[in-house]
Amino acid sequence: MAYSNLEKKRLYHKLYRQTHKDERRAEGKRYRAKYREALAIRAKLYIQPKPSPAEAQRRKLQRKEYDRKKYLNRREYYKEKARQYCLKNSFYAMERDARRRALKLEGQIEKINYRPLFAVLIGGSGLFCNWCGEFIEPRQISFDHIKPLSKGGLHIRENLQLLHLMCNKLKAAS
């Protein structure tokens, strides 16, 4: 069996380690004894002390600044990523936005599973707007609180319906 040079070298070192165990151990011991102080200093440098609260705060701000710059440098990329996420999870995003609005108004919150909710809403009215009665294209869908949050409506399943985005705005304005 032919070995390459590298393999030969590896085999040689492996054999050496196996046959010179005690010598290698003794050598290590000598080395550590000789450079005891230097090794101690190096260990101390390696294990850094816990930063003071002020220092920790400074580092946190530094990280934040770094993240901000990273975002600003690739703003379009991150915006597009967020947009893609929202498109992919638009029903979730809609439910989340509605929930946040409810939270702001200190309304009652029920975290609703958006997929079943969506199925129920479609099962109820089909993909038809409860405001104008027309068919809703998927990208026109919006969740609407039947009794508005601003008037004490709740963010619960029974108080949600599907409307056109535009109809939702018109309803809110009326």
Ligand SMILES: [Zn+2]
């Ligand atoms: Zn409509």
